[in-house]
Amino acid sequence: MLDNLQLLFVYAPVMNVQMILDGIFVGAVFALSAYGLALVWGVMNVKNLAQGDFVILGGYVAFSLYKMGVHPVLSIPIVAVVMFMFGWLVYISIIRRVIDNDMFVSLLATFGLSLLLQQVMNLIYGPEVQTIDSHFPIATMFDDFVTIPMVKVVSLILAAAFAATVVIFMKKSRMGQAIRATAQDARAARVLGINTDNVFAFTFSLNASICGVAGVLVSMIWVLQPFYGIVYSLRTFAIVTAAGLGNLPAVIGMSFALGWVEQYAGIIAGAEWQVAAAVFMLLGVLMWRQIQLRRQRQVVR
Amino acid sequence: MAANSIAAPAAGGTVMTKNQTLLYLAIAVSGVLGPILFPNYIQQMAVLWVMVLMASTWDITGGQMGYNSLGNITFFGVGMYVSAVIQVSMFYDIGLYTASYGAIKPEFTDEQYFTGLAMGILAAGVVCVVLARLLGTVVFGLRGPYFAIGTLGVAIAAGQIAGTIDTIGGGAGISMPFLPLDIQYRSIFFYIICFSLAILSHFTIRWMFSTQFGLAANAIRDDEDKAEAMGIPTMKYKQFGWGVAAFYMGCIGAVFGNMVGYIEPIEVAFPAPTFGIFMVAMALLGGKGTLWGPVLGAVLFHVVKETTWTYLLGWQWVALGLILIVNIVYFQQGIMGWLQTKYPEKFGIVVDQSTTQAKEEA
Numbered sequence: 012m013l014d015n016l017q018l019l020f021v022y023a024p025v026m027n028v029q030m031i032l033d034g035i036f037v038g039a040v041f042a043l044s045a046y047g048l049a050l051v052w053g054v055m056n057v058k059n060l061a062q063g064d065f066v067i068l069g070g071y072v073a074f075s076l077y078k079m080g081v082h083p084v085l086s087i088p089i090v091a092v093v094m095f096m097f098g099w100l101v102y103i104s105i106i107r108r109v110i111d112n113d114m115f116v117s118l119l120a121t122f123g124l125s126l127l128l129q130q131v132m133n134l135i136y137g138p139e140v141q142t143i144d145s146h147f148p149i150a151t152m153f154d155d156f157v158t159i160p161m162v163k164v165v166s167l168i169l170a171a172a173f174a175a176t177v178v179i180f181m182k183k184s185r186m187g188q189a190i191r192a193t194a195q196d197a198r199a200a201r202v203l204g205i206n207t208d209n210v211f212a213f214t215f216s217l218n219a220s221i222c223g224v225a226g227v228l229v230s231m232i233w234v235l236q237p238f239y240g241i242v243y244s245l246r247t248f249a250i251v252t253a254a255g256l257g258n259l260p261a262v263i264g265m266s267f268a269l270g271w272v273e274q275y276a277g278i279i280a281g282a283e284w285q286v287a288a289a290v291f292m293l294l295g296v297l298m299w300r301q302i303q304l305r306r307q308r309q310v311v312r
Numbered sequence: 313m314a315a316n317s318i319a320a321p322a323a324g325g326t327v328m329t330k331n332q333t334l335l336y337l338a339i340a341v342s343g344v345l346g347p348i349l350f351p352n353y354i355q356q357m358a359v360l361w362v363m364v365l366m367a368s369t370w371d372i373t374g375g376q377m378g379y380n381s382l383g384n385i386t387f388f389g390v391g392m393y394v395s396a397v398i399q400v401s402m403f404y405d406i407g408l409y410t411a412s413y414g415a416i417k418p419e420f421t422d423e424q425y426f427t428g429l430a431m432g433i434l435a436a437g438v439v440c441v442v443l444a445r446l447l448g449t450v451v452f453g454l455r456g457p458y459f460a461i462g463t464l465g466v467a468i469a470a471g472q473i474a475g476t477i478d479t480i481g482g483g484a485g486i487s488m489p490f491l492p493l494d495i496q497y498r499s500i501f502f503y504i505i506c507f508s509l510a511i512l513s514h515f516t517i518r519w520m521f522s523t524q525f526g527l528a529a530n531a532i533r534d535d536e537d538k539a540e541a542m543g544i545p546t547m548k549y550k551q552f553g554w555g556v557a558a559f560y561m562g563c564i565g566a567v568f569g570n571m572v573g574y575i576e577p578i579e580v581a582f583p584a585p586t587f588g589i590f591m592v593a594m595a596l597l598g599g600k601g602t603l604w605g606p607v608l609g610a611v612l613f614h615v616v617k618e619t620t621w622t623y624l625l626g627w628q629w630v631a632l633g634l635i636l637i638v639n640i641v642y643f644q645q646g647i648m649g650w651l652q653t654k655y656p657e658k659f660g661i662v663v664d665q666s667t668t669q670a671k672e673e674a
Contacts (some may be wrong), residue, residue: 035646058457058461105641106638108634108641108642109640109641112644113456115380115457115460116640116644118380118382118457118460118461119592119593119596119636119640120636120637120640120641121521121590122636123593123633123634123636123637123639123640124587124633124637125633126589126629126632126633126636127630127633127634127637128633129629130630130633131630131631131634132628133629134626134627162658199340212322241585245465245468246460252458252461281476283472283475283476283483284476286472287468287469287472287473290465290468290469290472291469293461293465294465294466294469296461297450297451297454297458297461297462297465298450301450301453301454304453
């Protein structure tokens with residue numbers, strides 16, 4: 012552990028550049044799925060524990076298209092549409108019935124969904140780790156100390172472009188306005204003639220579609236495995252809990268922060284701590300909030 | 313919803329009715345006759361009692377108090393590890409034992425083994441109570457989904473931490489000392505412990521909810537702030553409830569570790585995505601917030617699970633996910649909850665006709 016710290020800060024400080032860049036590349040993917048969760052949580056008060064499985068599912072859809080000869084970058088719009096329809100289906104069959112119930116119900120129902128998706132993907136694609144080779148060159152900097160696979164740069168640009176599209180859509184379009192209105196006050200929105208059921212369905216499908224795109228990026232820069240979903244779910248929950256709902260800059264900031272924390276935890280404490288880092292960050296944030304709230308609460312002791 | 317106009321039942325009074333005595337008798341008889349009649353399924357029946365215990369203890373905070381924990385499995389794993397460490401280190405160097413990955417099997421004498429086991433189970437329970445007290449101060453400040461996610465985080469973090477400590481075997485795990493009995497008595501021995509622990513926990517919960525605790529717990533579930541305002545020390549009640557759950561989870565974890573014979577952090581000790589969720593699903597299936605709901609749910613769930621495992625191999629998890637979804641989406645109040653709304657008079661619930669009529673007319 013100390014050796015690794017020395018390596019980072021004394022012998023090869025240039026490695027930090029690599030870590031920060033990698034953190035940004037992975038953080039961009041986290042940001043997408045975290046934004047989707049913040050949307051669904053904020054608008055319809057559904058905590059989607061299947062978020063990570065949507066990501067992986069999107070990746071596998073792109074993987075199937077890749078097998079048919081579609082380049083992953085080109086498959087993004089197709090995956091977005093497919094996942095949108097999938098999200099609508101899930102909304103009609105499951106989410107619509109848990110929306111009005113207490114919050115724990117949505118958590119458990121989506122957990123069941125997560126279990127189901129994992130296993131179905133496992134049966135279709137098998138438990139092997141899969142990846143998509145998108146044939147982009149690899150650039151290097153600082154005498155080969157820092158390597159930058161172009162595919163990661165491309166994925167960062169794609170993520171930014173897609174996020175920008177979604178944000179503009181939310182700001183400008185009629186549906187985006189309706190979603191924001193419903194998030195503020197669903198009842199008032201209903202009174203003013205917005206079909207909130209439609210808005211909910213659309214929001215959930217949009218979330219699935221955002222996750223799907225994140226999944227395509229994952230399949231390009233990382234690996235796919237049917238059971239990796241839960242890790243992405245935990246990460247998105249950590250990010251959204253830390254950043255708060257409806258605070259887009261904070262969500263993006265926290266995503267990059269988590270990306271960096273994971274990179275550094277991985278190199279300093281060992282690879283097995285990379286996953287644990289997200290969990291500890293989540294716990295840390297919850298504890299911090301708890302200490303803050305304690306000052307305000309008046310409790311009988 | 314109709315359930316709101318129903319006064320909460322006094323869950324399990326101290327006075328036993330004739331029907332209840334019969335029910336307990338039936339359970340005792342089936343618990344004793346089960347392993348005699350079906351000797352091939354003793355292991356599964358022992359697991360059934362483990363699940364009954366898990367679901368019932370989850371219901372103390374989950375169903376009755378409204379604190380839906382997804383992390384009770386933490387105590388299961390901690391209990392398992394504590395008992396393993398105690399059992400081995402009382403008579404042997406634990407570091408050497410785990411470093412050999414089960415290659416060296418030190419001979420424990422009968423006396424050593426059984427004192428170790430008893431001490432291990434007890435210590436597991438006590439350590440888990442202390443842990444629950446410490447964790448409780450942090451997590452019970454969280455409400456609603458944050459509590460659920462926070463406790464889930466605790467469970468997963470515990471698994472990760474256990475995997476990095478080399479003294480207790482790290483990611484490779486520990487193989488437990490071997491029970492010095494003949495192979496055919498092995499499963500029956502653990503069956504008896506599991507059965508007695510489940511029964512013990514059931515009566516503890518029954519007793520708890522016949523005291524003031526039950527009323528306070530339900531008050532916390534219905535409206536914590538109002539309960540607080542009425543002068544109920546909510547934090548104490550929450551801590552107590554979770555402590556009891558932790559004690560039994562720790563004990564059963566210790567027994568389960570010995571029964572399986574091999575401890576590993578992610579799959580066996582801290583299986584948050586499987587057992588951690590199963591116990592919630594079982595409580596919901598049977599009807600949360602009732603004494604018998606979790607028991608009924610656990611039995612049904614276990615039977616369904618074992619059946620799908622046997623006849624739908626490969627699709628068992630898919631079936632389980634489907635059951636979970638269908639259960640939660642279409643059948644939230646569970647079997648006992650459904651029965652209570654259907655036949656309230658059978659449960660000693662008095663329905664205030666005037667309020668229900670007012671609601672129906674509105």
